[in-house]
Amino acid sequence: MWPLRTDRLRIDLFTPGDVDAMYAYQRLPEVARYLYRPPHTRERSAQVIDEVAHGSPWTQAGDRLVLAVRRARSPEPIGEIVLKLDDPRARQVEIGWVFHPRHGGKGYATEAASAVAAAAFRTLGAHRLFARLDTRNDASTRVCERLGMRREAHLVENDHDGTDWSSEYVYGILARELAGRR
Template sequence: MDATVMARPVTTERLVLRLFTADDLDDMHAYQGLPEVARFLYRPPRDRGRCAEVIERIGKGTSWKEDGDNLTLAVCRRDVPGVIGEVQVTLSSAYARQAEIGWVFHPDHGGRGYATEAALALRDLAFQQLGVHRLFARIDADNTASERLCERLSMRREAHLIENDRDDRGWGSEYVYAVLAREVGSAGTE
């Protein structure tokens, strides 16, 4: 996949998933700058300058060929302008067709199913268009909302990593969730 493939946004019943543009800076900073959002990402909140740098990089899309290639999509409601969050998939092993999925949303949009709807669309894109065999998520063990989201994506918990990461609050633990393409009816990509 390259940026030209993503020229056409992915749409769901209520959402549009598309590449970020420079016009999305204020919206991204509105959630990426929040300490309660950064808490589960093991990094400090992003300032506007860092958000601009990130948008510059991710707005170009990806070639989806090499380990580390990443596709990050802005999540927008179809009925209201603005970005409410983002979903991303990162190629962790091109050879083994393994990819990591993740999401970050503004807390003001929580509890409405937007994260689930967007993550399901990205999961399906990863399996059906990007040729991913195994999709996994690494989540903070205290992030119960992401834990439930993984389960809604038909992922199973495969590991509990104890005190495997550290931030300014101390040690944190993670869960690893995963699902195979054939487990969600995407066997055509196998």
């Protein structure tokens, strides 16, 4: 199934050589602020790549695919798309994305998420795809809406980062809904 290709992007598994590129964006506080965890150390980026470089068996709740998003003409990842199998029986899959801010505003997240969402339905057999995001994350809200996802929930002050409360949106789309948009 990998790599996926779009007009401008190649989406595939991370390799051990991608550690510095992942660390370049995962270490940034402005990236981590919406990810429910602190910024990565270089060691944490290396550990994540070691865990995900071979894909996933995609059979149990919690199995995940962390995919590198690369510009078609460049080997360096500019971000990532994450798919997590939430419920194998009900075929519920969570999608998320993280991109280096210097590549923001160019449509890469929407383009990559659209390709991966289609693959999740077509190849991985997902019935429903959903995204959870901090309500302050306007860029991710726009990506969800461009994908045709509907806002299904607004969870008020459901997370605490040790300093402050934050709220969360849940967006979702069904396989037949995405197919109808194409």
